[in-house]
Amino acid sequence: MDIGAVNALPYDDFVNIFGNVVEKCPVISAAVWSRRPFANLAALEAAVSDFIDALPESGHEGILRCHPDLAGRDLQSGTLTRESRDEQAGAGLDALSSAEARTMGRLNDEYKRRFGFPFVICARLNDKENILRQLSERCANEPAEERARGMEEVKKICRLRLQGLVRTDAPNKL
Numbered sequence: 001m002d003i004g005a006v007n008a009l010p011y012d013d014f015v016n017i018f019g020n021v022v023e024k025c026p027v028i029s030a031a032v033w034s035r036r037p038f039a040n041l042a043a044l045e046a047a048v049s050d051f052i053d054a055l056p057e058s059g060h061e062g063i064l065r066c067h068p069d070l071a072g073r074d075l076q077s078g079t080l081t082r083e084s085r086d087e088q089a090g091a092g093l094d095a096l097s098s099a100e101a102r103t104m105g106r107l108n109d110e111y112k113r114r115f116g117f118p119f120v121i122c123a124r125l126n127d128k129e130n131i132l133r134q135l136s137e138r139c140a141n142e143p144a145e146e147r148a149r150g151m152e153e154v155k156k157i158c159r160l161r162l163q164g165l166v167r168t169d170a171p172n173k174l
């Protein structure tokens with residue numbers, strides 16, 4: 001769909017289509033609908049980003065907590081969102097060796113114990129080796145640094161999900 005079609009959507013259709021651009025946080029797209037018309041995809045992305053930036057620390061932690069563990073229980077049981085399943089599979093997280101799966105599980109638990117929210121990284125921009133290395137390295141960071149880092153990754157995931165939904169080659173018909 002092009003940006004003109006996005007701008008013409010009633011809010012319930014908009015939330016149905018864009019409700020998971022931030023994982024399991026449809027309230028973000030419901031809020032951002034008020035900011036239409038969007039001049040282009042970048043403006044829609046900026047509206048999401050502005051909304052996120054205006055939230056307090058607890059809101060940022062809440063967004064991070066809506067994310068499933070990478071290679072975690074939801075992947076094993078088939079209960080991931082479609083977007084997350086495709087992203088995790090693309091990074092090879094659905095095909096870990098048993099040693100990799102054990103390391104991932106142990107580090108995910110350690111990270112959550114330390115920070116009180118899950119490790120979040122844009123799986124589509126990383127492979128499994130890189131994800132495991134960063135998970136291990138980031139466990140040593142300070143909480144404020146990790147909160148900020150996690151939110152940067154949320155925005156990268158959101159950008160790629162938006163790019164999958166909005167065509168940018170059409171002329172802007174605002």
Ligand SMILES: NC(=O)N[C@H]1NC(=O)NC1=O
Pocket residue numbers: 023067068069070083084087088118119120121122123124157
């Ligand atoms: N925990 C975590 O990073 N999850 C996410 N990352 C990603 O690319 N898709 C997700 O669901």
